[in-house]
Amino acid sequence: MLLIRCNPRAILRWFATAIALWIAVPAFAQTTGAIRITVVDPDDLPIPGAEVTLGSDAGVMGGAQVRSADDNGQVVFSALLPGYYSVDATKAEFQGVRATGIQVNIGRETAQTLVLLPGSGTVVEVIVKKAVDVNSTSKGEVLTREFLQRVPAGRSYQQAVQTAAGVTGGGNPSMAGGAYNENTYMLDGATITDPVTGTFSVNFNFDAIAQIEVLLGGYMPEYGTSAGGVLNVVTESGGNNLEFNLSAYYENGQWSPKIDERYTADGFLLAPTGFDQEFQVIGISGLVSGPIVRDKAWLIVSYLGERSLIGFSGVAVPRDYDGNYVLAKATVQPVEEHRFTAFIQMDPTVIDNNTQSVFTRPEAQDRQAQGGFVSQGRWQWFLSPDTSLDTMVVVQKTYIEVATVPCTHDRDLGYSPCAPDEIENSQDWESPGHVGLNGAFDTVNYGIYYFDDRYRYQASTKLSVLSVKDPFEGSHDFKFGVEGVQVVWDQLQGYSSNSLYYDINQTFSDPNSLEGYFWFEITGPITFRTTGSQFNAFAQDSYKPVSNLTINYGSRIDNFVMRNDLGEPVLDGTVFGPRIFAAWDPFKDQKTKVAAGYGRFNDTGTFDVASFTSAASYGSKMFLGENILGAVDGSLNTADYMYDLGPRENTNISAENLRTPQVDELLLSLEREVISDVALFSNVSTKFTRYMYEYDTTNIIYDSDGSTVIGSRNDDPNVPIYRLRTPLLAKRDYVQWDLGIRKVESRRWYSNVTYTYTHSSGSSQVRTSGSFRRDPQTQYNYGPFPSTDLTHVVKATGYWDLPTDPWTQSIGWFFQYASGYPIERLYYAEYEAGGDGGFYNLRIQPRGTYTRYTPSWFLNLQFQQQVNVRKGRLQFSLEIDNITNNQAPSYFNSSSLYTENRLFANGRQQPRSFILGAEYNF
Template sequence: MSKKQAFRINLDGQMLKIVLRVLLILLLIPGISVAATNGNIRGTVVDAGMNEGLPGVVITITSDNMMGERQAQTGVNGQFIFAEVPPGNYQLMASRKGFTPIRRPNVLVKVGSTAVINLTMELEGAAAEIIVEETRNVIDTETGNQGSVLTKEFLQRIPAGRSYQAAAQLAVGVTGGSNPNVGGGSYNENSYLMDGVNITDPVTGTFSLNFNFDAIEQLQVLTSAYDPEFGQNLGGAINIVTDSGGNTLQFKLYGENQNGEWGPKRDDVFAADGTILAPTDYDSRFDTKSLSAIVSGPVIRDKLWFVGSYQYSRTLISLAGVDLPRDFDGHYILGKLTYSPNASHRITLLGQSDPTTIDNTNQGSRFINPEAQSRQAQGGWLSSLRWEWYISPEQFLETQATVQKTFIERHSVPCTHNQDLGYHPCEDTEFENSINYTTAPRVGIFNAFSSGNSQVFDFDDRWRAVFGSKYSILQIPFLGTHDIKAGLQTDIMVWDKIFGLPGNLVYYDLNEQSYNPDTFMNYYWYEYSAPLNYETFSNQLSAFFQDVYKPINNLTFRWGARYDRSIFRNDVGERIIDVGVAQPRVSIIWDPWADARTKIVANYGRFANPGRIGVADYLSQSGFGAKLYLGEYFSNHTNEANNTYYYLPPIMNYTIHDTTTAPRADEVSVGAEREVISDLAAKVYFTGKFTRNLYALDELNLLWDQDGYNIIGSANGTFTSMYRMRTPDMAERNYLRTDIGMTKVRSNRWEAQATYSYTISRGSVQNTPSSFLSVPQQLEYILDGYLGTDIRHDFTSGFSWDLPDDPWTTRLGATLFLESGYPLSRTYNNGNYGDFGRGFIYKDTVGTYARAATWWELNLLVQQALPVRKGKLWAIAQVDNITNQRVGQSAFVSFDNRWRISSRQNPIRFTLAGRYEF
């Protein structure tokens, strides 16, 4: 057993012991927070004859998503509430002696929302019961947040990308890719949650796991004005609520094959001097295959349910001229048990894993031999235990403990004796899948081939243990009614990292005459000391309080506050980030006609993201010892003077300012929604978000000329950059967005949502930590520049329609996305060629030179049910980017003032799939 394996086993055992001990304590202590995973049903029953609230009515709800039934009685004003019910479709029954019973089917409860059901009961007559075939609520008149809650029924009917990351793009204020920009924030300032528990990567601030799309019950995407129980972000919150099973055994199998190579191709675009301005589509590849299965049902009816799911995904993508494709091979596994011993308790155990390998990750050059390609192995596991205690109809306690381990490992692609794909070949004496940690890599420059080995190896383990609970007490009478919720949460994070170079050497080779292998020679090489190996511990503590106050039935005040305290340490245990921040939030929601068809909203909230381990790592002190040797290119030079190690970095060149604070955003928004016709609501919102005190680096040593073009001296006599981490007020973002949209809930066989947004985003920092302060003479061009999230026009929509009078059931679905181009800046080389600080200068305000082209994509999905003896069989065809738009999505203005495209929008893609379910 290697030392690395032994260390991991020891760490795993220590973490599990800690988790078990803390879990036992927390399960016995009320009041420690998890974000929303349930919804509410609230309403009023009115006596038709007296036209006033009717007390004593027994309200019963049942659902395939809830074990057993729940009952409540209306109070003196005829009001009732069911708090914290699992999301899904419900049937509601109302009965009282002397009155005709009412049955209301098809009540949809969305996560974090309240379904308002108002009923009118008549004296007992000839009818046995009254069935109210009313439609679902279009507007939630008790919440002020913006975003979307996407149900599994809707996601299954539209071309949503079959991942929660892609589906999140349907929400208002979301732009970018798999790690999106939400509400003007950076790609690494969102929080990701599974069943309410924070699963955000503690190092990078990005998503940390992939997930079986078919195991999603609902996907909640919050982009602004959300409650205090959501926090630790400056962007948005993406909350996955997983399927819990039911009393009916269900099975679903889905398989797909997607091909992006059959569409029209584009040639290279060249300048007059032969410079490539845009790449060709020929000799590229885009193939995806996926297979998923989910089975769920009862172990004991109304007592114990189970869910098991698996998804396999394989994607091969290569750019033009690159021989070996990027080979993504992922397995997503989930298991879940839900146990309810009685109506007062529900216990849920969830386990999830997503082992994945990505081979041939170096796709930026064709001059890489197979043995020099890299593999990234990633994934991990998550285990969560949740206890929900319905103390009474008005009191609820939820306690949850989650442990997650993720890993990222980088090294050479394991060798293989099977050369059908042309991957790294094994030597005759090597075993299959051997990994080479000893042969030194040779990095090619000036079009020489890279060979020998991949450049680095990296073993990166990230632990996150989350313990929390929340307590709710509802319908407190005081000048109206109050629903109060409070909670605590603690996060314990560990980062274990090993980083090194194979053989502790790296050679840099070149072709003295570009493209001529006969002039190949060694340029120089480095010899390094032993690999880096360190571990960091960090922790966060969060608390929140919120009150939903209704002085009258059609007016709601949601107010409360959140406090986050964060400590992030570097590799030697120093507290680099040690901050706390309070975040008050308030929303006012008015339903002026008290008919649950209109709301007028005003919100204010403060949001904060104290940081992440990756920020603290800037001040880590570990480094390499290194020797530099000059190669045969320097034929008249001796290496004797370089036979001693020097330290990289030679001095500790990162420090932190004494008075840093937590980055924060103050947000205000106003809006209105109205159900203009049955089941369809229109909305308009305005949001302003003002972010300050973002992490930024200034430079304390180098002295620049008045234009920031040349270094003319230094403070300490050495030409070494000395950076200092700060959180100044001028590290800011100012984000203004206006939204106009509509929502159509499912009825008459169709459902839709669409939003148009107009956005202005200006400031000095998009991603953090930023180095915009490192050359002070350039600040006049950076302050109040246009940021990458300044997407002026953004349109998103999704639509589904079940064809009428079709005995076989045909479904059509479509999505349309449009984003106008992001702002571009022209830069000019400075006199230092990037050796110190920034390698370029601006001469105009950032983002004012030009804009990238507008891109749009239309996707179409057709599903046809086929008759089978048992269950349902679906034939599925999908076309993505049906018009084959190929806008340059990754592009830049070169130093010689040329618009150069490095990658284009994905091509038209055709998917054939099938799904079987019973």
């Protein structure tokens, strides 16, 4: 007789595990941290069985945890929300120790040794964060809430990460040598990277951020795969204390001294005046957090309304940004084994006058509405103190809608004026847009509309099995995960009245010489849908063969397919991303780290690459205008005067053997605590990116330098046929060396100063950059990148809480010096098939070797004053940004350089500005 005894609970557990593993999916970023406590006696011998209790002033989700130390005297508390914790360690015949101020950062394990002395009673010990994290092998930083509040580095996560070494650029930063669209963005463990552009897709309340993890290399497979860095944002979860925060801030960049126009000796305008530049930002934020049930259920709700009016010099109307960010999150842990999190975030935003061009009239401005939501459900199942299953389902939608700006009867605003009989906020969907040439203005209407919806559905699960002992006395922290993602991109776009007109000034900038030049009739709106999917898995281990050596190794496998609008799989593959990094504490004193390793990262593509061969495309007819034929009565709008007929079909093709772009990374890191709480460090990282997505032209034959066409391999030499490829030539090499000194927060102050040397060069800075569009130009493709090759950068951040109790005052600072980006000059090309918006697109030297921007530097200072009031605390802050602003150009008018050899600065560093803030907490 076959006798089987079943444990229903065990069956349920394994069944749930299997289901979760099957449905799982994308990156599994950390949203929690861990504490590893080692209890020893004065002789450094472990004390097995010591009772260790975890607590926190804000409460511990699930209640205070009590564990007994193992044979090594160790206890690990995992899945802890970021924040500060306390630990009580007791053992009979020993004095108890109460350690407070133990900081937990996302993705990090805080190791702390507690020494119990013989005797009785309790000793209180305040723990200071260690200057060297001897266990971490990743390259990057965790920006804590204290850092974000005290260091004046802006009020968005995109700005805050600029404080990290190796991060450059603006709202979509370049991280660790990657392009602006090659990072992974994560919000509370869910990927929020835009599936079309590869950029960030969500804005939210800065005050609701608990921590930001900035990973620039050496990160483990659970964080996903990308050619750039990882920006992992974890929001607040609340606590046992009811807290209310109301804050407001106002930023003004108009009070600082203005610049006059700058002219060359021959009277050429080099830079416009700064007097008409507008720069104002106002934000109001509210946040409520607290317990629904103490230790069992926490809730946080936050809102930020932000409006900014920022105009470029010489532009008639400022860019009017109106964003509303709402975030709600509930964390429930009814029993010790299960924690549930529900999260939703929305960011509806309207941007008026988005086209900041001096050649655009108000009525030809555009409105961009954008936003969407991220909703997340999460279940963390703690099967044992060391084993957990983390399952998450996420649905995200983002939208971008672009059309002409609505009109207004309020003439003082200077926005698009309504006709007398027109209803306020009317939008003109009928008039064709008029594009100005040769100094003429864009007039009549914006003329283009664009509706874009992007969806991401993802499910993932991660199994963590920690503190597994092997037969050789080593310890393992295993993690396994699977994830599935489905992404969808829907788009509708077109032209008002299916037409677009071009006007030209016969004499440059002389409106009296304005004439109609030509116009296009364009086929009706385009609609298309593209889809993609991924199924990924990873396995990794954090292996400690001995106490002073950590080896993090693992791999992920990414299976992906990205389709065009015909449903054809354009990008697909299955790629491995093995990684191994090790950290060694040679003196076992927790003060020195030698870390090194290798990792493979893959670029699994975005929709903008997959759509390269999408079929949807405009057809157009071009008609000659009065300027050419002299008729102004519309009689030319007939087929007799049709000049050109553009194809409706997209002629792009894709090479059959595409592969997946890859990044190979090598890291070497040395850190040493030289005096208490102060460490020196040297980090060198190299990244070699190969086989990037690029395209060439299959049919056009150019002369020896690529300046004109001399033939075609098939059909029309005016119509290029582009072919998507992944050639070895499409590559990028990056070296970054950081030298710095770090003072962790202790004795009321923190500081970090880093010098970074970078060299970033190659032939393709971004996907499908067009570097190989003209065959003879490949000889000049390789060179330093004009967008990331910043040779020398110094960044210094810090804050100091002045010893003025009970009123706390704080001073924070952020200084940055950066040598200039490379500038390249492009030269006149006689002809390019398909046109390219002007024909100054010829290189005659390697890219980026013409000259460089001048160096720039700035200093931001912030002063905060906290005042204790009844039932709460008031905080006032004054921040002055760009105090030492040297007005260095941030970008220039490339047309002026190419055609006139003038470095005409279109934009400069942001103006000196002040930010006034007030915040009330109880």
